[in-house]
Amino acid sequence: MTTERSSAPPSTQLSTTEVAVLGLGPMGRALAGALLAAGHPVTVWNRTPGREDDLPARGARVAADAAAAVADAPLVLLCVRDRAAADAVLDAAGEALRGRTVVNATSITPADARAGAVRARAVGHRSLHAAVLTPTPTIGRPEGTLLLSGDAEAFAAHEPILRALGTVRHVGTDPGRAAAFDTALLDLFWTTAHGLVHALALARAEGIGGTELAPYAQGLPLLLGPLIEDFARRADERRHPGDRSSVASAAAGLTHVAHTARARGLDTSVLDAALAVTRRAVDRGHGADGVSTLVELFAQ
Numbered sequence: 001m002t003t004e005r006s007s008a009p010p011s012t013q014l015s016t017t018e019v020a021v022l023g024l025g026p027m028g029r030a031l032a033g034a035l036l037a038a039g040h041p042v043t044v045w046n047r048t049p050g051r052e053d054d055l056p057a058r059g060a061r062v063a064a065d066a067a068a069a070v071a072d073a074p075l076v077l078l079c080v081r082d083r084a085a086a087d088a089v090l091d092a093a094g095e096a097l098r099g100r101t102v103v104n105a106t107s108i109t110p111a112d113a114r115a116g117a118v119r120a121r122a123v124g125h126r127s128l129h130a131a132v133l134t135p136t137p138t139i140g141r142p143e144g145t146l147l148l149s150g151d152a153e154a155f156a157a158h159e160p161i162l163r164a165l166g167t168v169r170h171v172g173t174d175p176g177r178a179a180a181f182d183t184a185l186l187d188l189f190w191t192t193a194h195g196l197v198h199a200l201a202l203a204r205a206e207g208i209g210g211t212e213l214a215p216y217a218q219g220l221p222l223l224l225g226p227l228i229e230d231f232a233r234r235a236d237e238r239r240h241p242g243d244r245s246s247v248a249s250a251a252a253g254l255t256h257v258a259h260t261a262r263a264r265g266l267d268t269s270v271l272d273a274a275l276a277v278t279r280r281a282v283d284r285g286h287g288a289d290g291v292s293t294l295v296e297l298f299a300q
């Protein structure tokens with residue numbers, strides 16, 4: 001059962017729901033909007049009413065509660081803040097989920113995604129976890145990227161609809177695999193973002209403005225492309241020749257940056273941690289190896 005609250009004229013109302021979207025934060029609204037734009041009948045629900053924005057005007061039905069939202073929807077997209085919120089919504093939908101396919105697009109850990117699949121089997125619905133890798137403006141466009149993992153048959157059955165969200169790819173039947181991709185990429189993002197803000201603080205301490213530094217920092221993405229390719233191949237081959245740069249050289253460079261930052265009274269805790277790992281590699285005899293050898297060291 002759904003409560004019609006759309007202001008769209010009756011002729012544009014769609015009679016059956018293909019997808020229920022549970023959770024209408026910025027991402028949930030973007031997902032629902034992309035589905036509507038692609039012509040799929042959508043029912044939406046959010047814990048706090050009134051967060052539908054223009055979705056009803058665009059043809060979405062608004063359900064009174066989570067169970068009502070999923071009642072006639074073969075596919076359920078769940079997108080809320082975290083695992084606790086996702087569990088609360090799944091609890092609220094309860095038995096009404098039986099027989100549905102639930103795609104949980106909430107950011108959670110790989111272990112949480114695996115636990116979600118166990119829970120889904122107990123309730124009797126199919127489940128996929130989706131890692132949304134790109135921000136809301138990309139959703140519904142080719143650059144919008146979602147990785148899904150879990151039930152492969154469920155993915156195949158719903159892929160034509162899921163394609164409305166952007167570029168979607170099934171990365172394996174292990175339910176935690178999409179979240180594992182997401183977590184590794186977030187590791188890269190946050191350590192990079194931390195490096196950026198620390199560099200801005202160091203530049204400021206040396207009397208250089210952010211916008212003065214920025215044009216030179218913009219050169220970094222050009223270096224990163226080939227570096228990612230090179231390090232990734234070396235990591236997979238477990239071979240780390242120091243032909244282009246060495247761990248010993250990286251340790252010297254980090255020492256100089258940490259020294260400069262400390263002399264300016266800046267917090268150097270992250271630089272010190274990176275330096276400690278790099279020096280450990282030197283101490284273990286890897287000074288002449290390439291920096292990618294640290295991949296092996298983290299795992300020890």
Ligand SMILES: NC(=O)c1ccc[n+]([C@@H]2O[C@H](COP(=O)([O-])OP(=O)(O)OC[C@H]3O[C@@H](n4cnc5c(N)ncnc54)[C@H](OP(=O)(O)O)[C@@H]3O)[C@@H](O)[C@H]2O)c1
Binds near residue numbers: 022023025029089134
């Ligand atoms: N925004 C992005 O660009 C982006 C990109 C990639 C991934 N994601 C992921 O997408 C998910 C949703 O993000 P978001 O940006 O839409 O906003 P958000 O602020 O992370 O989540 C807001 C949504 O969570 C719901 N919620 C929070 N606690 C709840 C609870 N205990 N029970 C039921 N619902 C609860 C909110 O409902 P109320 O309105 O009732 O509070 C609202 O629907 C997150 O996991 C986020 O990491 C977002």
